[in-house]
C-alpha cells in the first residue's frame with residue numbers, strides 16, 4: 177500500500193524507516209513545509225522519496241492509499257482533514273491536536289469521510305505491558321491504579337519554556353496506557369501542578385493527578401521531569417490493587433502479583449504470580465500493523481480517533497483543573 181508521509185523531522189525519519197521495513201508499505205511522497213528538510217532526511221536515510229511542500233499537491237500527483245502524519249501537533253488538524261477530505265485514511269502521531277475543539281473537528285472529519293483516523297499511541301504496543309495486563313486479570317475487581325513517572329530529562333530547547341510541559345508533552349502516553357490497562361475511561365480529575373525549586377523548566381515539570389474512572393476506580397498519576405537519579409521507566413512504574421490482590425510492574429521486564437489464597441489471618445495468605453513478556457510487535461511497528469489490519473479487515477484499531485480523544489480529554493481535563501484549582505469533569 178502506498179503511503180504519503182508528512183513531516184521529515186526526528187520522528188518523521190523513524191516513520192520512514194518503519195514504513196520501509198514493512199513489506200506491505202511503500203512511501204510514494206514525503207511532505208514537509210521546511211525547505212530542504214525532506215532532502216536532508218533522504219540523505220540521512222539513503223532514500224530518494226519524492227519531496228513535496230504541500231500535502232494537497234502530493235495527493236494530486238501521486239497514487240496513495242493512506243497518509244501518515246508526523247508533522248508538529250499544531251499542524252495535525254489541517255493535515256488530517258486535508259487527507260480525509262481527499263478520501264484517504266490517516267495514521268497520525270500523538271497528540272491528536274492542541275485543543276479539544278480541534279480534536280473534535282478531526283473526529284467529525286473522519287465521520288464525514290467514512291475513513292479511519294487513528295492516532296499512533298506507540299506505548300500501547302509493548303510486550304511487557306501486555307503481560308502486566310494479563311496479571312491484572314488475576315487480582316479481581318480493580319479499585320486503585322497508581323503510576324509513578326520520575327525522570328530527569330534535560331532536553332533543552334522548547335520544552336524548557338513550554339506551559340504545562342509534563343502533562344501536555346508526555347503524560348498523554350501514560351494516561352492512555354492507564355485507559356488501556358484498566359479498560360476504563362476517566363470521569364473527573366483533580367490535578368496539582370508544580371515546579372520544584374531546582375527545576376530547569378520554566379513551569380509545569382511536575383504534577384500529581386487523581387482521576388476518578390468511570391466506575392469509581394481511582395487512577396493516581398504522579399510525575400516529575402526534573403527528578404535526577406533512580407529514574408522510573410518511561411512506561412511508568414505501576415501498582416494495581418483489586419478485590420483479590422495486588423499487581424506491580426516496574427515498566428521494564430519485572431512484574432509480580434500476590435492474590436489471596438485463604439480467608440484467615442491478620443494478613444491473608446497469598447499466592448505469588450508472575451508473567452513474562454508477550455511476543456508482539458512493539459512501538460510504531462505495532463501501531464502501523466494495527467492500522468494496516470484495520471484497512472484490510474474493517475476492525476477498529478487501538479488508537480481510533482473516537483477512542484483516543486478520551487485520552488486527550490484526560491490531559492485537557494487535568495490542565496483545566498490546574499488552572500481552576502478545582503476537581504473538574506472530563507468532557508469528550
Ligand SMILES: NC(=O)c1ccc[n+]([C@@H]2O[C@H](COP(=O)([O-])OP(=O)(O)OC[C@H]3O[C@@H](n4cnc5c(N)ncnc54)[C@H](O)[C@@H]3O)[C@@H](O)[C@H]2O)c1
Nearest residue numbers: 183184185186187188208209210246247248251269270298
Ligand atoms: N510516539 C512517540 O514516542 C513520539 C516521539 C517523538 C515525537 N512524537 C510526535 O511526532 C510528531 C513530530 O515530532 P518530531 O519530534 O519529529 O518534531 P520535529 O519538529 O522534529 O519535526 C516536525 C516536522 O514537521 C514539519 N511540519 C510542520 N508543519 C507541517 C505541515 N503543515 N506539513 C508538513 N510538514 C510540517 C516541520 O517542518 C518538521 O520538519 C509530534 O506530534 C510529536 O509529538 C512522538
